[in-house]
Amino acid sequence: MRAKSETRRQAILEAAAEVFQETGFERTTMSAICDHLGYSKATLYNYFASKEELFSAVVFDATEAEFQASLEALDATVEDMTEALEKFGRGLLTLLYSPQVQAMRRLIVAEAGRSELGKKCYELGPVRNEAVVSAYLQQAMDADKLRPADARIAALHLRGLLEAEWLDRFLFQTLEPLSAEEMNATVERAIAAFMAAYGPVHG
Known part of the structure; x- marks a missing residue:
């Protein structure tokens, strides 16, 4: 049953x-x-x-996949931070720019300012993901794999760098489907910039 x-x-x-x-x-x-x-x-x-409760459940159903993907991609057993973050970046962008999640993100953005739905969606998605990534980056900082910094801000910078090349096109609905080659190149550039800013300081 x-x-x-x-x-x-x-x-x-x-x-x-x-x-x-x-x-x-x-x-x-x-x-x-x-x-x-x-x-x-x-x-x-x-x-x-209610319709509001159903919409929240739909959003949760969509964002839960992102949340779980973040958990799985943040592999603390990978010693090389560039490799670990590239793995995370590929997983995140593959999910965020899938047709289904793009459609849901646009719907959330369109409706966010009209009621409490925006706050609920923000808490279900970005807030939870930010917490997970921040904790992971703090662990890396504590292990001297990254320089000491505010882990929450670092998590926001990481997300921003990963989406920087595609976010405007996504928001204005001019984004063509991304090839694996384009996504890999984007991730490599983003993580290179992140490591230039947050890589460990030796000597």
Whole structure:
């Protein structure tokens, strides 16, 4: 029974994500999501009490993949920091610039200023990721793999460098799909700049 319930919940999230992306948060109705699914309103409300709650769940479903990918990519067993950060960068950009996550990020940006949704989305995504990356960088600083610095600011700089070449094109929706070669080159340049700023100071 639990497996069936989880399958139905996932189907609702996937359908809701499609409808939200097509029509935006404000114009989306629970009725429209029901029509898209073929479920009754009673079934939908049994899982989610409101459109806001459903939207938050959709965002969490999308950002959870990013969060888990960050955890997996930050490999403390890799001794070489350039190698470790390049591994993280490739994983992060592959996810952020996938079509599904791009669509969800644009939807979040479009709706963020209209209600408390912006704060919720920020806490679900960037805040959690920043905490994980900051902790990882602090560990590296403590091990003399990076120079001592404010780990939170370093985490923000790392994210900024990784997205610097593509963020404007993403925001203005002029970004073509990235090839593996383009992404690898972007990551190498970003990590080289980061290590130039935060690499360990010897002697």
